[in-house]
Amino acid sequence: MSENIVSVNNLSVSFDYQENFLSKKQKIKAVNNINIKIKKGSFFGLVGESGSGKTTLGRAILGANKISTGNVIFHDEERDFDLTTITPKEKKEYRKKAQLIFQDPYAALSPRMTVRDIIAEPLEVMKITKSREETDARVRDIASKCRLNLEHLRRFPHAFSGGQRQRISIARALVSNPKFIVADESVAALDVSIQADILNLLKQLQHELNLTYLFISHDLSVVAHVCDIVAVMYLGHIVEMAPSRELFKNPRHPYTKALLSSIPSIDPENKSKAIELKGEIPSAMNPPSGCVFRTRCPHASQEGKEAEIKMGLVEVEPGHWVDNCGVNCGA
Amino acid sequence: MKHLLEINNLDVKFDTDEGRITAIENVSLTLDQGKVLGIVGESGSGKSVTAKSIMQLNPGNTIYNDNAEIIIDDENVLKFTSKNDLKKIRGGKVSMIFQEPMASFAPAIKIGNQMVEQLMIHKPQDKKEAKNISIDMLNRVGIADAEKRFNQYAFELSGGMRQRAMIAMALSTMPKLLLADEPTTALDVTIQAQVINLMKDIIKEFNMGVIFITHDLGVIAQVADDVAVMYLGSVVEQGPVNEILKNPMHPYTRGLINALPDINNLDAPLTPIPGNIPSPLDRPSGCVFRTRCPHASQEGKEADIKMGLVEVKPGHWLDNCGVNCGKV
Ligand SMILES: Nc1ncnc2c1ncn2[C@@H]1O[C@H](COP(=O)(O)OP(=O)(O)OP(=O)(O)O)[C@@H](O)[C@H]1O
Ligand SMILES: Nc1ncnc2c1ncn2[C@@H]1O[C@H](COP(=O)(O)OP(=O)(O)O)[C@@H](O)[C@H]1O
Ligand code: SF4
Ligand code: SF4
Ligand SMILES: [Mg+2]
Ligand SMILES: [Mg+2]
Numbered sequence: 001m002s003e004n005i006v007s008v009n010n011l012s013v014s015f016d017y018q019e020n021f022l023s024k025k026q027k028i029k030a031v032n033n034i035n036i037k038i039k040k041g042s043f044f045g046l047v048g049e050s051g052s053g054k055t056t057l058g059r060a061i062l063g064a065n066k067i068s069t070g071n072v073i074f075h076d077e078e079r080d081f082d083l084t085t086i087t088p089k090e091k092k093e094y095r096k097k098a099q100l101i102f103q104d105p106y107a108a109l110s111p112r113m114t115v116r117d118i119i120a121e122p123l124e125v126m127k128i129t130k131s132r133e134e135t136d137a138r139v140r141d142i143a144s145k146c147r148l149n150l151e152h153l154r155r156f157p158h159a160f161s162g163g164q165r166q167r168i169s170i171a172r173a174l175v176s177n178p179k180f181i182v183a184d185e186s187v188a189a190l191d192v193s194i195q196a197d198i199l200n201l202l203k204q205l206q207h208e209l210n211l212t213y214l215f216i217s218h219d220l221s222v223v224a225h226v227c228d229i230v231a232v233m234y235l236g237h238i239v240e241m242a243p244s245r246e247l248f249k250n251p252r253h254p255y256t257k258a259l260l261s262s263i264p265s266i267d268p269e270n271k272s273k274a275i276e277l278k279g280e281i282p283s284a285m286n287p288p289s290g291c292v293f294r295t296r297c298p299h300a301s302q303e304g305k306e307a308e309i310k311m312g313l314v315e316v317e318p319g320h321w322v323d324n325c326g327v328n329c330g331a
Numbered sequence: 332m333k334h335l336l337e338i339n340n341l342d343v344k345f346d347t348d349e350g351r352i353t354a355i356e357n358v359s360l361t362l363d364q365g366k367v368l369g370i371v372g373e374s375g376s377g378k379s380v381t382a383k384s385i386m387q388l389n390p391g392n393t394i395y396n397d398n399a400e401i402i403i404d405d406e407n408v409l410k411f412t413s414k415n416d417l418k419k420i421r422g423g424k425v426s427m428i429f430q431e432p433m434a435s436f437a438p439a440i441k442i443g444n445q446m447v448e449q450l451m452i453h454k455p456q457d458k459k460e461a462k463n464i465s466i467d468m469l470n471r472v473g474i475a476d477a478e479k480r481f482n483q484y485a486f487e488l489s490g491g492m493r494q495r496a497m498i499a500m501a502l503s504t505m506p507k508l509l510l511a512d513e514p515t516t517a518l519d520v521t522i523q524a525q526v527i528n529l530m531k532d533i534i535k536e537f538n539m540g541v542i543f544i545t546h547d548l549g550v551i552a553q554v555a556d557d558v559a560v561m562y563l564g565s566v567v568e569q570g571p572v573n574e575i576l577k578n579p580m581h582p583y584t585r586g587l588i589n590a591l592p593d594i595n596n597l598d599a600p601l602t603p604i605p606g607n608i609p610s611p612l613d614r615p616s617g618c619v620f621r622t623r624c625p626h627a628s629q630e631g632k633e634a635d636i637k638m639g640l641v642e643v644k645p646g647h648w649l650d651n652c653g654v655n656c657g658k659v
Pocket of ligand 5: 054055056184
């Protein structure tokens with residue numbers, strides 16, 4: 001049996017894009033030749049600026065985006081699911097194992113359904129339970145695990161605060177008893193206090209229910225606190241990946257360093273300046289050749305030799321991978 | 332010395348279908364030229380309503396109390412009634428920037444035309460001159476190809492660039508007072524860092540006063556001189572940013588800090604503030620924080636407290652809770 005629950009091998013995901021029907025079809029490579037292994041029971045973090053491809057990677061692992069090249073394997077107890085060749089029948093089975101928690105607790109919940117029906121819906125759609133009694137029992141069980149008041153099950157979601165809504169979304173994602181959860185910006189819209197509560201809940205559920213998370217976030221302090229391994233994405237590529245403490249202590253890649261230096265410290269006396277990056281992330285339609293980060297990297301050479309680099313992760317310390325830029329540029 | 336802005340005893344209520352709600356109660360704040368006052372608090376604590384009161388941007392269902400004052404240049408903004416009076420503040424003396432830059436720009440008008448129009452309202456001048464000032468301002472905020480951007484629509488710019496364009500427009504009239512309502516909340520940290528550095532430079536250069544609203548204590552720590560912590564419409568603690576963040580005394584301020592993931596202390600647990608923020612329709616009597624405060628008494632005597640700030644150390648103002656409850 002594999003110690004990993006997900007293996008992503010040389011995965012690329014491209015979208016066809018056409019500005020209007022007269023213009024030429026273009027390809028957007030949102031995810032580019034990615035390799036990651038997600039260990040069972042881990043809290044795997046994915047960070048990077050908007051547009052770096054985090055959601056696309058998460059959706060590809062869930063089978064919600066078409067895989068262009070490479071593959072994604074999900075290792076279940078008895079069998080593997082290969083997401084590249086998965087049949088519709090297998091996909092139904094897979095849906096029970098791998099679930100998504102959304103970002104926006106306001107948009108995600110249908111206002112016309114009771115909380116009970118919202119949580120029960122996946123059980124009914126996936127035909128997991130045989131009777132209403134069984135469904136109710138499962139709903140009550142997961143609702144109390146998510147610290148929802150059972151009284152609330154009869155109400156409609158508009159009556160709830162952001163934190164309670166997020167607990168409803170979590171209960172809904174967990175009701176089919178999945179093993180793997182993609183949490184895409186699941187705390188981004190919440191106030192800090194509610195955020196702390198939801199993060200603690202996710203941690204507790206991880207232990208109680210043996211869950212593995214892919215935790216997507218643009219907030220590095222949050223990721224540092226909850227994740228045990230972190231991958232940093234930029235323009236479709238993973239540029240660095242390491243156990244979180246190691247990554248936050250010894251960032252190697254210039255992009256990781258810039259990201260970490262940009263977190264505003266809550267110590268007013270710590271005025272260490274952010275490494276300011278030039279401009280914004282380039283369009284994925286038109287990424288720089290060679291090192292994708294070179295147009296914003298403070299270490300890029302005058303001569304532009306980075307345009308010829310072939311990107312790829314190198315293991316610089318056990319478990320600490322960084323794009324070969326460090327090796328090339330010596331930065 | 333005369334303050335740039337003085338808010339005294341401000342209450343703001345809204346008439347809604349469910350009843351009259353209290354969004355702000357008895358808020359008093361001062362701001363001096365060249366200083367940045369941060370306002371921090373969870374959503375719904377009244378940060379935006381405070382800023383909008385200064386610009387008179389609250390909608391028609393708003394009720395202000397009679398003895399409230401918002402004083403800018405010896406005039407009480409709350410007593411302004413005519414369009415002409417309001418023009419004084421909206422047309423240049425005070426500018427506001429928002430979390431969502433699209434809120435500042437009319438979608439169908441080119442960025443440049445909006446900037447020029449605003450400048451001409453502020454001060455009658457040659458159109459050509461106004462255009463030059465606008466392009467110069469776009470340059471100053473770090474927008475490359477300013478001439479080209481001048482002729483574009485807001486939706487044609489990327490998020491970070493839109494934020495810069497909005498700042499350029501807000502600053503082009505050289506306001507004395509800038510109200511910034513979560514100006515970096517929607518941005519990536521890298522772009523946030525750029526915008527913060529830009530704003531710091533400009534604040535210094537123009538020597539203006541700024542109210543900087545955010546729910547991010549890290550951003551407050553890096554940009555503000557002073558900070559006011561708001562909860563459910565009341566300021567519960569206030570003072571120099573270093574003092575308040577290093578020696579927080581109010582249970583709510585402490586709660587906010589303990590809930591925050593600190594990158595420098597990964598072992599610290601994340602401690603939520605218990606319970607939920609009450610609806611403004613059920614605003615607790617007495618101490619507004621008592622329904623969530625770990626120090627609240629069994630007997631509920633905090634329901635009878637009259638809130639009010641007390642200076643507990645030079646410059647450090649704390650709701651009299653510390654004095655009443657004796658727990659801090
Ligand atoms: N269905 C689609 N069609 C075309 N392009 C797409 C599609 N989905 C994503 N993209 C593009 O792929 C790239 C990666 O997008 P993705 O949503 O994965 O980024 P992200 O890292 O999740 O960003 P954010 O932090 O904003 O959520 C972007 O350039 C995006 O515009
Ligand atoms: N126009 C309005 N009508 C009714 N209630 C309002 C209105 N504007 C704001 N409020 C209420 O006033 C309170 C404070 O809001 P706001 O200042 O926007 O909070 P913050 O900016 O701190 O998140 C909230 O309870 C909000 O719902
Ligand atoms: S290869 Fe060079 S340009 Fe690219 S990230 Fe590394 S140091 Fe920067
Ligand atoms: S007055 Fe009492 S209940 Fe209110 S914040 Fe202070 S200690 Fe807590
Ligand atoms: Mg995304
Ligand atoms: Mg607000």
